[in-house]
Amino acid sequence: AQSVTQLDSHVSVSEGTPVLLRCNYSSSYSPSLFWYVQHPNKGLQLLLKYTSAATLVKGINGFEAEFKKSETSFHLTKPSAHMSDAAEYFCVVSGSFSGGYNKLIFGAGTRLAVHP
Amino acid sequence: GAGVSQSPRYKVAKRGQDVALRCDPISGHVSLFWYQQALGQGPEFLTYFQNEAQLDKSGLPSDRFFAERPEGSVSTLKIQRTQQEDSAVYLCASSLGRWSSDSPLHFGNGTRLTVT
Numbered sequence: 001a002q003s004v005t006q007l008d009s010h011v012s013v014s015e016g017t018p019v020l021l022r023c024n025y026s027s028s029y030s031p032s033l034f035w036y037v038q039h040p041n042k043g044l045q046l047l048l049k050y051t052s053a054a055t056l057v058k059g060i061n062g063f064e065a066e067f068k069k070s071e072t073s074f075h076l077t078k079p080s081a082h083m084s085d086a087a088e089y090f091c092v093v094s095g096s097f098s099g100g101y102n103k104l105i106f107g108a109g110t111r112l113a114v115h116p
Numbered sequence: 117g118a119g120v121s122q123s124p125r126y127k128v129a130k131r132g133q134d135v136a137l138r139c140d141p142i143s144g145h146v147s148l149f150w151y152q153q154a155l156g157q158g159p160e161f162l163t164y165f166q167n168e169a170q171l172d173k174s175g176l177p178s179d180r181f182f183a184e185r186p187e188g189s190v191s192t193l194k195i196q197r198t199q200q201e202d203s204a205v206y207l208c209a210s211s212l213g214r215w216s217s218d219s220p221l222h223f224g225n226g227t228r229l230t231v232t
Binding site: 041042043044045046051090092102103104105106107108109 | 119120149151156157158159160161164172175207209215216218220221222223224225226
C-alpha cells in the first residue's frame, strides 16, 4: 500500500530564509509524487509533480522537490520564503485501487508560517 | 466560472439531519472525485466517477454516504442521518479525461460541514 509521512506538522521561517518541508513515502512500485498547497479558504493547488522523469522537479512560485529513491523522500524546498508562502502544504502519492485507476493519498499536511 | 464550484460553502446540520452537497466540475471534465478533509488532516478519498459511472466508492465511510452523478456532469454527495464525526470539509475535484497521474486535477474550495 502507498502512504506518505510529513515529518513536521508546523514549520516557521523568517521571510527571505530557505524553506524545507520534509516528506517520506512508502510505495510498492515506482510512485508518482506531488506537492499541493492550500491557502485559507482556497482550493488545493498543485505545486509540482514527479512522474519518473527528472528527479529534481521544479514547480510554481520558486518551489522545487527532489525525488530520492534510496531515502524514500520527496522534500519540498524554496531558497527564499515570501510572506505569501504561508499556507498548508500536502505531500501526496498516487495510489492504486481496483480497476487500474489511481487515487491521491495525502499526507497530514505541514503548516508553513512566514514571519517578517 | 472556469473552476470547480461547490455549494453550499458552509453547512450546519443538526445530528440526524440529511444533507446534500453539490459539485459543479469544469465543463467537459470526465473524471470527478470526492474527498473528505477532517480538521487538521489531509484529504481522504471518498469516491470516483468517470462520466456518470461510479467506478470506486471504497472510501465512503458508511452506508449513510451516497454519491451520484446522473448525467456525467454535476455531482451530489448525500449524507443521511448526519453524525458529529461527519464534520469536515468535503472537497470535489475534476480532471479532463480518464484520470491518471499525468492529468491535472482541479479542486473546488470545498463545503465545510458542521454537525451539531
